[in-house]
Amino acid sequence: MKTLLLSLCALCCLWLTLRRSVHLFQLEGYQFPGYKRALKTYRKSFFGAKVLFPMAVFAFLAAFAPYFALLPAALFILINPPQKMKKPLVYTPRVRRLCAVSLVLTGVLCTPAAFAGVWALGVSLAAAVILTPYLLIAWASVCAPAEKAISNRYINDARRILREHTRLKTVGITGSFGKTSTKYFLYELLSQKYNVYMTPGNFNTTLGVTRAVREGLSPVHEIFLCEMGARHVGDIKEICELAPPDVAVITSVGNQHLETFGSLERVLSTKLELHDAVCGRGVTFLNTDSAPLRDALPELKGEIVTCGKDGAYRSSKITADKNGLRFTVTSPDGESREFSTKLLGDANVQNLTLAIACAHSLGVTFEQMVPAVRLLKSVPHRLELKSAGDTTIIDDAYNSNPEGAKTALDALSLFVPACRVLVTPGLVELGSRQDTENEALGTYAAGRCDLAIIVGSTNRDALVRGLKDGGFAEEKILTLKSVSDAFAALPGGSKAVLLLNDLPDNYL
Helix, strand or coil: HHHHHHHHHHHHHHHHHHHHHHHHHHHHCHHHHHHHHHHCCCCHHHCCHHHHHHHCCCCCCCHHHHHHHHHHHHHHHCCCCCCCCCCCCCCCHHHHHHHHHHHHHHHHHHHHHHCCHHHHHHHEEEEEEHHHHHHHHHHHHHHHHHHHHHHHHHHHHHHHHHHHHHHEEEEEECCCCCCCHHHHHHHHCCCCCCCCEEEECCCCHHHHHHHHHHHHHHCCCCEEEEECCCCCHHHHHHHHHCCCCEEECCCCCCCCCCHHHHHHHHHHHHHCCCHHHCCCCCCEEEEECHHHHHHHHHHHCCCEEEEEEECCCCEEEEEECCCEEEEEEEECCCCCEEEEEECCCCEEEEEEEEHHHHHHHHHHEEEHHHHHHHEEEEEEECCEEEEEEEEEEEEEEECCCCCHHHHHHHHHHHHCCEEEEEEEEECCCCCCHHHHHHHHHHHHHHHCCCEEEECCCCHHHHHHHHHHHHHCCCHEEECCHHHHHHHHHHHCCCEEEHHHHHHHHHHC
């Protein structure tokens, strides 16, 4: 009876710790390096007094008064409830398998202690609860071969679907930033002439593309717009092997995901994996307003169409205000047309120029594209304009790179005479450059906002230093815990609020 009681109490505590650990693992994309980094960042939360104290009492009472061990277990549950998260845990089949394996193997690990006595079982169960975040690494490693086999089955099925769709033209789209926006713009422009399918949302990993192909691609589609994301060298190449592209669109190369890439040169080589996949069999559209791409151009082989202020498809006569953009695009044969859009930011001129160039090369005329560009809506959470009474919100929540952040701040600066408010936790995944880039972001923001609200603690000090270096008044800087706190602290009257990079919970 004592053994059963201790096991049930520990199981309830174990589930809370396991659930939280699996959630963090999911937020990190099931990648061990990111998960370990997050554990290090949140070690006080995972291994603080709220965890250690009740489990120490549990182990002590298990030895001397087993029936009273229910009390510290209840305390553990009371002070460690599931937290409300921006991105809740999604109980995918993979998560359910991982949870089941973790519970079974943890039980197996603790079983020998039961034969040594109640005291040994209590200590073993308490240790298992405390160490679950690290034990999860072992249990996930055990699951890895099976998960790989399951993934390969789905990937091979997606390959088969694409292989059998012989008339389909695949357009691969990648870049450090701008790829999702460019994909949406291309979808609208190409839809003037073709039946187009695009990877939904942020389905830009190998498994995301696999799911998109298996669940959404049909024989009626003529063009497949395949967004390709990357956090490691070789990621783009892997997606290209799944969905071989006929056309490549590379939007930008910048200081993003430096924590995993290590250097800008490795970011560049990874994005160019898409060009390598089409070289000799298709055309690549490059945004040469992105300096790393422009500098790499002389070394590249194959058919390349440059896009930008000095490109073969040239953007010029760019004007911007808080109501949108006007710009002219000139094609390689000299045809010019003025376009207007409600979208904000110079980056969107670059994205639109790429989309217009690619669509034009695939047979959509400038005349067909002019009204389509005029009707384009902001991509969700990417310089998306929203209104709420006397508040205009520039939702750039998915922006996580230095160049894009500057574009967003330039857009905010247009909203005068309203009070211009920056709400941001800063930029992450920049490795050794994170402090430097966030300090620079603060300095750049100083001349483009009237109030700065810094969310969370990860980049707080660097952002404050940068704002002060830029001459920003200290009383105009607020540091708060969450975005909801930031919006509650907004001043009255007319205001424009830039929500820059609304980070998930594993980064705050």
